Amino acid sequence: MAAQYAGWALKVKSAQGEFFAMGSGPARALRGGEPLFERLEYRDQADVAVLALEGRRLPPEEAAEKIAKKCNVSPDCLYLLIAPTASLVGSVQVAARVVETGLHKMLEVGFDISTVLSGLGTCPLAPIAGDDLHAIGRTNDAVLYGGRAWYTVRADDAQIEEIIEQLPSSASRDYGTPFYDLFQCYGGDFYEIDPLLFSPAEVSINNLTSGRTFHAGRVNGEIIQRALLA
Amino acid sequence: MAAQYAGWALKVKSAQGEFFAMGSGPARALRGGEPLFERLEYRDQADVAVLALEGRRLPPEEAAEKIAKKCNVSPDCLYLLIAPTASLVGSVQVAARVVETGLHKMLEVGFDISTVLSGLGTCPLAPIAGDDLHAIGRTNDAVLYGGRAWYTVRADDAQIEEIIEQLPSSASRDYGTPFYDLFQCYGGDFYEIDPLLFSPAEVSINNLTSGRTFHAGRVNGEIIQRALLA
Amino acid sequence: MAAQYAGWALKVKSAQGEFFAMGSGPARALRGGEPLFERLEYRDQADVAVLALEGRRLPPEEAAEKIAKKCNVSPDCLYLLIAPTASLVGSVQVAARVVETGLHKMLEVGFDISTVLSGLGTCPLAPIAGDDLHAIGRTNDAVLYGGRAWYTVRADDAQIEEIIEQLPSSASRDYGTPFYDLFQCYGGDFYEIDPLLFSPAEVSINNLTSGRTFHAGRVNGEIIQRALLA
Numbered sequence: 001m002a003a004q005y006a007g008w009a010l011k012v013k014s015a016q017g018e019f020f021a022m023g024s025g026p027a028r029a030l031r032g033g034e035p036l037f038e039r040l041e042y043r044d045q046a047d048v049a050v051l052a053l054e055g056r057r058l059p060p061e062e063a064a065e066k067i068a069k070k071c072n073v074s075p076d077c078l079y080l081l082i083a084p085t086a087s088l089v090g091s092v093q094v095a096a097r098v099v100e101t102g103l104h105k106m107l108e109v110g111f112d113i114s115t116v117l118s119g120l121g122t123c124p125l126a127p128i129a130g131d132d133l134h135a136i137g138r139t140n141d142a143v144l145y146g147g148r149a150w151y152t153v154r155a156d157d158a159q160i161e162e163i164i165e166q167l168p169s170s171a172s173r174d175y176g177t178p179f180y181d182l183f184q185c186y187g188g189d190f191y192e193i194d195p196l197l198f199s200p201a202e203v204s205i206n207n208l209t210s211g212r213t214f215h216a217g218r219v220n221g222e223i224i225q226r227a228l229l230a
Numbered sequence: 231m232a233a234q235y236a237g238w239a240l241k242v243k244s245a246q247g248e249f250f251a252m253g254s255g256p257a258r259a260l261r262g263g264e265p266l267f268e269r270l271e272y273r274d275q276a277d278v279a280v281l282a283l284e285g286r287r288l289p290p291e292e293a294a295e296k297i298a299k300k301c302n303v304s305p306d307c308l309y310l311l312i313a314p315t316a317s318l319v320g321s322v323q324v325a326a327r328v329v330e331t332g333l334h335k336m337l338e339v340g341f342d343i344s345t346v347l348s349g350l351g352t353c354p355l356a357p358i359a360g361d362d363l364h365a366i367g368r369t370n371d372a373v374l375y376g377g378r379a380w381y382t383v384r385a386d387d388a389q390i391e392e393i394i395e396q397l398p399s400s401a402s403r404d405y406g407t408p409f410y411d412l413f414q415c416y417g418g419d420f421y422e423i424d425p426l427l428f429s430p431a432e433v434s435i436n437n438l439t440s441g442r443t444f445h446a447g448r449v450n451g452e453i454i455q456r457a458l459l460a
Numbered sequence: 461m462a463a464q465y466a467g468w469a470l471k472v473k474s475a476q477g478e479f480f481a482m483g484s485g486p487a488r489a490l491r492g493g494e495p496l497f498e499r500l501e502y503r504d505q506a507d508v509a510v511l512a513l514e515g516r517r518l519p520p521e522e523a524a525e526k527i528a529k530k531c532n533v534s535p536d537c538l539y540l541l542i543a544p545t546a547s548l549v550g551s552v553q554v555a556a557r558v559v560e561t562g563l564h565k566m567l568e569v570g571f572d573i574s575t576v577l578s579g580l581g582t583c584p585l586a587p588i589a590g591d592d593l594h595a596i597g598r599t600n601d602a603v604l605y606g607g608r609a610w611y612t613v614r615a616d617d618a619q620i621e622e623i624i625e626q627l628p629s630s631a632s633r634d635y636g637t638p639f640y641d642l643f644q645c646y647g648g649d650f651y652e653i654d655p656l657l658f659s660p661a662e663v664s665i666n667n668l669t670s671g672r673t674f675h676a677g678r679v680n681g682e683i684i685q686r687a688l689l690a
Contacts, residue, residue: 086438127441209590211546360669
């Protein structure tokens, strides 16, 4: 969560207009500006910063300067990677975050993620879309309808029982409509989409304290077919 | 195609009789003698050459000399690897070429492979046969009836629509007969076999220009069972 | 078999009471004390020894001294790894031995394992249990009911035909009862359990001499579900 999760919503004004991109990677823990870092109680210090951006346009110099400053590194020690959502790298990068997506959902429903010891997951690689907005739709659908995540935790069974049914995407009121269509339904306002939608299709939690495994949700082949191969 | 594809049909006369083996690997792009290289417009230059041979008998000195000369390297800078088809290495090597097999088929049906950006695939590992001729049969059947390949391209949808149905092995008149039997039917003449047969069982093409995915063919479990486990 | 198999039953008396753990890894071939090594006719010599222990309590100094002495290395050149069965490492370590488990069963039924050229396998990762005894049950069940192994050998078909049906766990009189329950049935005496039970659920042998593939057993989803997710 402190590195791979795409939590840095970067906005920078420059001579070429406003630059916007979502940032993931270890530079996030150097900046530590997201509210998430207070809950994680985690911070890094380093002379070098690395940030991966999801976007189509190369970041302007002002963006590099701002990131370096926030991370407290010299600009010549900052490494920026960028790939558009509608690219092979974009598809891989979102699919590879399926475990973090489940962790973020745990935070949303009030589960203490410091009890999580390990996680692993699988997710279909979304076929690349013709433009970035459709790509955002597909890469999200790959996680929401095709992602599976498995966690080992050390907690009370009761704490897990309380939230397990809320963890998979199917617990959301917005489940079932391909992401791009949903985005259109809400008039293009991302923040109108139910935040509880963002999670893998299927979640398992193995509690080391009791040895029990809790499970909810299932992969939805019908929607994957419709949304990813449209 | 310029390296891993087995495109160098090596024939060398020596005191021990004629030596024949199919060659794959980066030395092919040093030699560049195959007609394929004119279409690829690709050539390498290097001081060292590496070629993998599919065969049972170690190559004679004359073969090494010929290969080194064709690649324009000194014989002591030539590395030759050799494994018979009826070996674990042989099975892995053919299966690992499933993506190239689909690319070659694209060339056969007139699709411009310079539009291909990436490819990935899966293929069953053929159980090792009792002799090389049966092994050639099985390793081919593994690709023809069990291989799947997925490509991303940047092309017109119309160009893909025109050829997608011809891409999988099932588009060939020779589809359906295990390769070894087919070889016998044609009196042991490899060149009588329909060249359009050589392709994966299932092919998907994701076009980045439109975001659409085109798909043809399917894995044939019944023939795999019959041909590989006979 | 000479390294990864867990063949060293380590028992050491110390001031803190008796220390017991199963040991696997390359140190076994330095010691060579197991009867197995006479059949393998294999022995290593090295200045450094590495042994992985399955246990919950850190080994006492006396254990390290004994191991170093048996391996004929200086104690400061001995590396010991330890993980309890009821841990992620414990689950991975047992699953990763599925190929060796099949080889051991071959030895039990009298098949000459020096004819084996290669092996590969898959095994479910057992969810971590609440205590080590339940974890021993689950990790064993993962192999016995979910493990698959595939071997290439160079032998006579008749030798394989003679033993293939005995190779999978289903050939045992104790097949079908989850391992933990079985252990209780036999009053907690591990050595009462049928030694022929310990093998993968499904075994394939590809004979290079004839090219034939022999197969027995099958994965048992019903018991896996019951035993691993209880």
